[in-house]
Amino acid sequence: MIKIENLEKIYRTEEVQTKALNNVSLTVNEGEFVAIMGPSGCGKSTLLNILGLLDEPDGGNFSFAGTEVAKAAERRRAELRKKHIGFVFQSFNLIEELTVFENVELPLIYLGVGAAERKEKVAKVLEKMQIMHRRNHFPQQLSGGQQQRVAVARAVVNSPSLILADEPTGNLDSSNGNEVMELLTELNEAGTTIIMVTHSEHDARYAHRVIRLLDGQVVLEHAHV
Amino acid sequence: MFKNYFLVAYRNLIRHKGFSFLNIAGLALGLTACLLIGLFVHDELQFDKFVPQGDQIYRIYSERTKTETPETLAPVPPMYATTMKQEFPEVEQTTRILMESSVDLLEVGDKKIYVENGLIADSTFFEIFPLDFKYGSAAHALDAPMSMVLAEDVAKSFFGDENPVGKQIKMNKTSFVVKGVLQNNLSKFHLKVNSVIPLSAAQLPKERMKKWGWHQFFTYVKLRPGTDAQQTQAKLRSYVAEKVNPTLPEDDKVTDLSFLQPLHEVHLYSANFKYDSSVKGNITYVKALGFIAAFILLIAGFNFVNLSTAKSMQRAKEVGIRKTIGASREQLMLQFLSETVLLTLVSVVLATVLTALLLPSLNTFTGKTMTFDLLTNPGLLGVLVLLTVVVGLVAGFYPALVLSSFQPVKVLKSAVVTDSVFGRVQWLRHGLIVVQFALSVFLIVCALVVFRQVSYLHNKDLGFNRDQIMFFPMRGDNMNKHYDTFKNELQQVPGVASASIGYGFPGDQVAGDGIIVPTNGEDKEKGVTQLMVDYDYLKTLGLQLVTGRDFSQEMKTDKDQAFIINETAVKELGFGTPDKALGQTLKWKVWNNKNPDSLKIGKVIGVVKDFHYKSLYDKLEPAVLQIFPGAYWKVAVKLKADNIGSSVEGVKQVWAKFSPESPIEYKFLDNNFDQMYKAEDKLKSLLWIFTGIAIFVGCLGLFGLATYAAERRKKEIGIRKVLGASVGSIVSLLSKEFLVLVLIAAVIAFPAAWLAMSRWLQDFAYRIDMPLWAFLAAGLTAAAVAFLTVGYQAVRAATMNPVNNLRAQ
Ligand SMILES: Nc1ncnc2c1ncn2[C@@H]1O[C@H](COP(=O)(O)OP(=O)(O)OP(=O)(O)O)[C@@H](O)[C@H]1O
Ligand SMILES: [Mg+2]
Numbered sequence A: 001m002i003k004i005e006n007l008e009k010i011y012r013t014e015e016v017q018t019k020a021l022n023n024v025s026l027t028v029n030e031g032e033f034v035a036i037m038g039p040s041g042c043g044k045s046t047l048l049n050i051l052g053l054l055d056e057p058d059g060g061n062f063s064f065a066g067t068e069v070a071k072a073a074e075r076r077r078a079e080l081r082k083k084h085i086g087f088v089f090q091s092f093n094l095i096e097e098l099t100v101f102e103n104v105e106l107p108l109i110y111l112g113v114g115a116a117e118r119k120e121k122v123a124k125v126l127e128k129m130q131i132m133h134r135r136n137h138f139p140q141q142l143s144g145g146q147q148q149r150v151a152v153a154r155a156v157v158n159s160p161s162l163i164l165a166d167e168p169t170g171n172l173d174s175s176n177g178n179e180v181m182e183l184l185t186e187l188n189e190a191g192t193t194i195i196m197v198t199h200s201e202h203d204a205r206y207a208h209r210v211i212r213l214l215d216g217q218v219v220l221e222h223a224h225v
Numbered sequence B: 001m002f003k004n005y006f007l008v009a010y011r012n013l014i015r016h017k018g019f020s021f022l023n024i025a026g027l028a029l030g031l032t033a034c035l036l037i038g039l040f041v042h043d044e045l046q047f048d049k050f051v052p053q054g055d056q057i058y059r060i061y062s063e064r065t066k067t068e069t070p071e072t073l074a075p076v077p078p079m080y081a082t083t084m085k086q087e088f089p090e091v092e093q094t095t096r097i098l099m100e101s102s103v104d105l106l107e108v109g110d111k112k113i114y115v116e117n118g119l120i121a122d123s124t125f126f127e128i129f130p131l132d133f134k135y136g137s138a139a140h141a142l143d144a145p146m147s148m149v150l151a152e153d154v155a156k157s158f159f160g161d162e163n164p165v166g167k168q169i170k171m172n173k174t175s176f177v178v179k180g181v182l183q184n185n186l187s188k189f190h191l192k193v194n195s196v197i198p199l200s201a202a203q204l205p206k207e208r209m210k211k212w213g214w215h216q217f218f219t220y221v222k223l224r225p226g227t228d229a230q231q232t233q234a235k236l237r238s239y240v241a242e243k244v245n246p247t248l249p250e251d252d253k254v255t256d257l258s259f260l261q262p263l264h265e266v267h268l269y270s271a272n273f274k275y276d277s278s279v280k281g282n283i284t285y286v287k288a289l290g291f292i293a294a295f296i297l298l299i300a301g302f303n304f305v306n307l308s309t310a311k312s313m314q315r316a317k318e319v320g321i322r323k324t325i326g327a328s329r330e331q332l333m334l335q336f337l338s339e340t341v342l343l344t345l346v347s348v349v350l351a352t353v354l355t356a357l358l359l360p361s362l363n364t365f366t367g368k369t370m371t372f373d374l375l376t377n378p379g380l381l382g383v384l385v386l387l388t389v390v391v392g393l394v395a396g397f398y399p400a401l402v403l404s405s406f407q408p409v410k411v412l413k414s415a416v417v418t419d420s421v422f423g424r425v426q427w428l429r430h431g432l433i434v435v436q437f438a439l440s441v442f443l444i445v446c447a448l449v450v451f452r453q454v455s456y457l458h459n460k461d462l463g464f465n466r467d468q469i470m471f472f473p474m475r476g477d478n479m480n481k482h483y484d485t486f487k488n489e490l491q492q493v494p495g496v497a498s499a500s501i502g503y504g505f506p507g508d509q510v511a512g513d514g515i516i517v518p519t520n521g522e523d524k525e526k527g528v529t530q531l532m533v534d535y536d537y538l539k540t541l542g543l544q545l546v547t548g549r550d551f552s553q554e555m556k557t558d559k560d561q562a563f564i565i566n567e568t569a570v571k572e573l574g575f576g577t578p579d580k581a582l583g584q585t586l587k588w589k590v591w592n593n594k595n596p597d598s599l600k601i602g603k604v605i606g607v608v609k610d611f612h613y614k615s616l617y618d619k620l621e622p623a624v625l626q627i628f629p630g631a632y633w634k635v636a637v638k639l640k641a642d643n644i645g646s647s648v649e650g651v652k653q654v655w656a657k658f659s660p661e662s663p664i665e666y667k668f669l670d671n672n673f674d675q676m677y678k679a680e681d682k683l684k685s686l687l688w689i690f691t692g693i694a695i696f697v698g699c700l701g702l703f704g705l706a707t708y709a710a711e712r713r714k715k716e717i718g719i720r721k722v723l724g725a726s727v728g729s730i731v732s733l734l735s736k737e738f739l740v741l742v743l744i745a746a747v748i749a750f751p752a753a754w755l756a757m758s759r760w761l762q763d764f765a766y767r768i769d770m771p772l773w774a775f776l777a778a779g780l781t782a783a784a785v786a787f788l789t790v791g792y793q794a795v796r797a798a799t800m801n802p803v804n805n806l807r808a809q
Helices: A044-051 A074-082 A100-111 A115-128 A143-155 A174-187 B002-017 B018-044 B078-088 B150-160 B231-248 B281-322 B331-365 B376-403 B410-412 B419-459 B477-481 B484-490 B537-542 B569-572 B644-658 B669-676 B679-710 B714-722 B726-760 B772-799 B802-808
Strands: A002-012 A017-028 A033-037 A061-064 A083-087 A160-168 A193-197 A209-214 A219-225 B057-064 B071-073 B091-098 B102-110 B111-115 B116-122 B133-138 B146-150 B167-169 B174-182 B195-198 B215-224 B257-262 B468-471 B496-502 B509-518 B522-533 B545-548 B562-566 B584-589 B600-610 B622-627 B632-638
Touching: A002 A044, A002 B714, A017 A044, A017 A061, A033 A044, A033 A174, A033 B133, A061 A100, A074 A100, A083 A143, A100 A143, A100 B002, A115 B468, A143 A174, A160 B468, A160 B477, A174 A193, A193 B111, A219 B376, B002 B018, B002 B331, B018 B281, B018 B331, B018 B376, B018 B679, B057 B078, B057 B231, B071 B477, B078 B091, B078 B215, B078 B231, B102 B509, B111 B116, B133 B150, B133 B231, B146 B150, B146 B167, B146 B215, B146 B679, B150 B174, B215 B231, B231 B257, B281 B376, B281 B410, B281 B419, B281 B569, B281 B679, B331 B376, B331 B679, B419 B669, B419 B679, B419 B726, B419 B772, B468 B644, B468 B669, B477 B484, B477 B644, B484 B496, B484 B632, B496 B522, B509 B802, B522 B537, B522 B569, B562 B644, B569 B600, B569 B622, B584 B622, B600 B622, B622 B726, B622 B802, B632 B644, B669 B679, B679 B714, B679 B726, B714 B726, B726 B772
Parallel strands: A033 A193, A033 A209, A083 A160, A160 A193, B116 B195, B146 B174, B522 B622, B562 B600
Antiparallel strands: A002 A017, A002 A061, A209 A219, B057 B071, B057 B215, B057 B257, B091 B116, B091 B215, B102 B111, B102 B167, B133 B174, B146 B195, B167 B174, B468 B632, B496 B632, B509 B522, B509 B584, B545 B600, B562 B622, B584 B600
16 A cells, blocks of 8 residues: 655755655555654654655655655645545644534545535544544543544544554553554554554554664564564 | 634634734724725715716816916806807807805895805806706796796795795895705705806896906806817817907906816816815815725735734644645635635624714714615625625735645644744735834824924914904995994994904905006006905004004095005015005006096005915915905904903994894804815814824734734743843843834835825915924834834733743643
C-alpha cells in the first residue's frame, strides 16, 4: 500500500539546515499495523506527515496505493487524503465550535456525502466508539479519553484504508490509552492499515512491526510476534 | 454544507463575543453613517428630477466680465427669453420669473398673512414646469392677468379644505382670482413656490421688457429633443454679439457671457450665483459628505479585515484540522466568506434599525423629509442586500485568503501560531491601520479648520455694530408717506437708541449702480454699491468715520449735494487717501423713471471705515452713501441693551399707529448675518459628528487589535516580567508600534488636509490663515486616542500575574 524509497526531508531556517529525514526507505503492506519509534526530534512526525500527504518530501520516491505521489500537487494530495486516510493526533485536534456529532460528520461533508447517509454513518461509528450518548456535547465537555475516541471516530467514519496516528495515547492515562489501542487493533483487524508513532514500548506491542528512527534514519526494523 | 458553515459562524460569533461585538458594532456604526449620508446625498441629487423632460430644460444665467472678479448672476435681462423664443427654432418654450424678494401680504376677508416666495412668472410657467394641481388645472391657469395659483398650505390657511378655485384673494391690496392649488409635493423643486401670478399682473412698462441690460428675470428655456445645448449657447452668444449689440448705444452694449445651465444642475451647482433665490445645495459639501461616507466605510471595513486576520491566529488550528480531514482551499474560503457575510448581515440589520431611528433627527437638522421605508421602497432593500454581499465579500476576501492558506503541518504542530507565519499579514495590517489613522487625522484637521473659519465668519468684526438692531420693511401708503413722523415716533420709544430709514442695510439687499467720477475733465463711470441712507444711518449702525463728517440735518446741501464713501471706494475711485477724497465731486444718475437723465452732483463729505454689508464670501466693494428719500423702504432700529422685550413692544405700537392693516415683520440684524452661514454651520456640525464616528470606529478596531497583540504576547510579557521588566517598559513596548503607525498616518494626512482645506477656504473672500495648530492638534488627538486605546490593553497585560501567563501556554 505504501512504498517509499530514499525519502529526504530538509528543513531550512535562516541559520540552520536540519535533515529531518535522511534516505528513509520503507514498505507498508495493506492490513499491517506498524509502529514508528525513536527519540524526540528524530523525524517521526515528519515522516508521518509525509506519509499522510500533509507534507512534501524533498527527495526520494513515494508510491501510495500504486501511484507516485512524491511530487503530487496539493489538490491531488488533498483528494487522496480525503478519500483514503484518517488522522489521529496526540492533541486530539477536535474543532471546538462543533459538537461531537458535527466533528465526526465533517469528513463526510467534505466528501459530499448526503445528509441521511451521513447521519447513519456517524451514528454507527459513534455507537462503535461508545460515545453516542455524548454526541451533542462540545469537545471541552469531554474527558481526554473521550475526546480521543471522538478523534478516532472522525478518522474512521469514511472508512479510510489507512489510519495515521501520531502519539495517540500521549495525552492519556494508561487505562484510556489502552482503550484507544484496543480500538485501533479492532480497526486493524477489520482490515484498516495503521501506522502509529509512539514513545511507549507498551503501545508498540500492539503493532505487528516496529520501525526505529534515529536522526532521520531507519536504524532497526523488527516484528512482534 | 452552508448549514455547517453558518453553524460554525454562528457559534464563533457567540463564543468570541468581544470580537464579534467590536466587528459588528464598528461595521454597523460605519454603515449607519453611510446610509444616513447616502440618503442625504441621494435626496440632494433628486432635485428637479420629477420635472417631465427635465433634461431638455435649461436655465439661462450670465457671467459679468466687466468687473474685476467675474460675477455669476442668476437672473438675466428680459430680452433673452423673448429673443430665444422668437428667433431660435430649437427652443420649444421659455418662461421667466421676475426677481423680487418682497414678502407679500395675502388677504381673504379679514384674514391677513404675510407670505414669502410669491412667483411672478410668464404664463408659460406651467408648460415648462408642469406641477401637479390639487384643484384647478395648469392649462390657462395664468392666462388672465389677475390669476393666482396657490400652494396647498397657503390655500389651506385661507380656505381650509374647501376648493378655492374661483374665489377672490388680495395680494398687496390688489384683487386676484384663485385659478388653482398646487399639490404639496414640491420638496425636490429648486423653486420655493407659495403663489404664482402672471407677469402681466406686475404691469411692467413695455420698454423695460425690451431691455438687454436689466438683470431681473430667472429665465428657463425648454429645447426640442435632441438639441445640443452647447450649440444653442454658442448661438445665443453670437446672436447677442452680432445682431443685438450693433443696435444698442455704446454704454448699453451687452458684455455679459450667457450660459445654459441644465435644470438638474441648478440646485447643486449654483452655490456662488448672485441674486439666486432658488433652493440651493452645494455640490462641494455633497461631495465632501460622500467622501466622508466612503472614508467611514473604509475604516469600518479595514477594522473587519484587521480583526479577522488577527483572530485568524486563533483559528489556524481549526483550518489545519479541516484541511487534514479533507477540506479543500475553496471550501475553506467559502466558509470564511460566509462567516463575514453573516457578520455583515447582522451589522446591516443593526445599521438599518439605527438609520431608521436617527433619520428623524437628520430630517430636522437638514430640513428635509427623507424616508427610509424598506417596504415601500424595494430599491432600498436591494441596496442593503448589495451592501451586505459586497462589504461581506470585500472585507472577508483577504482574511479568507490568509486563513485558507495555512498549512496543516505547520499550524497543528504548535498551540500558538508564531508571528512569522503572519509576516505579510502584519505588514498589511499595519498598512490598513495607517490608512485608517490617516483618514481620521485628515477629518480632524478638516473639522478644526472648518470650525475656525465658521467661528471667524460669525465673530469677525464687521466694521459696524450688529447687536440689538431690529430690522423691517415699511408697509402701507400712510407709513411710506409719513416716514419722517414714523421715524420720529420710533425714536421717542424709551428703549430705542436711534432709527434709520433707507435701502442698503447690512445683511439685506443692496443696490449696485454706477457713480460718475470726473477725472481730467472727463466723466468716468464706475460700478459701486449704492447705500441709500438718512441722517441716522451711521449712528444706528455704529459706523466709524475715518475723516470728514456725517450727514447733518443742519446742512441743507447734504440732501442733494453730498456723498459719503467707504475706504475701498477711496482706492477704487482713484482718490488715493481719505483726506484727498474729501471735497471731490461725484455725479449720480438719479433713479427717476420720469426723467432718466437727471443727475445728482455732489461732493464727498466723509469717508467711513470699511464695513461688511454683505457676507464674508464677498470681497468688500466700493460703496457710496447718500441721502435719497426715494428709496426709503426699510427701517433699522437700534435698541438699548436692556429691556429689549418692552422696546420691541414700543416699536410695534408705533407701527400699529401708522400701518394698522399690516402686521409688522421684523428680524434682528445679527440673525440675518448668522443666516448667511447656515450651510457652513451645518457642514461644521456634520463634520464633527462624522469625524467622531470615524474616530470611534477606528478605535474599536485598534482596541481589538491591541487586545490580540497583548494576548499574543502574553507569554513574552510574562517572561519579561519574571526577568524584571517594569510595567512602564512593557506598556511602551506594546504601544510603541501603534504610535509609530499614527505618526506615519499623520505625515500622509497633513498634505492632503492642507490641500483640501486651502481650496475650501479659497471660496471665502475673508478667511482665516491655515491654522497650523489644527494639524498639531489632529496629530496629537490621534496619537492620544491610539495610546489610550492600546495603552489600556498594554497596562492590563503588563500588570497581570506573570505566572498565570506562563502557565497558560
Ligand atoms: N517546521 C520546521 N522547521 C524547521 N525544523 C523543523 C520543523 N519541523 C521539524 N523540524 C526539525 O526536524 C526534526 C524532526 O522533527 P519531528 O517533529 O519530525 O520530530 P519527532 O521525531 O516527531 O519528535 P517528537 O518525538 O518530539 O515529536 C527536528 O530536529 C526538528 O527540529
Ligand atoms: Mg512528533
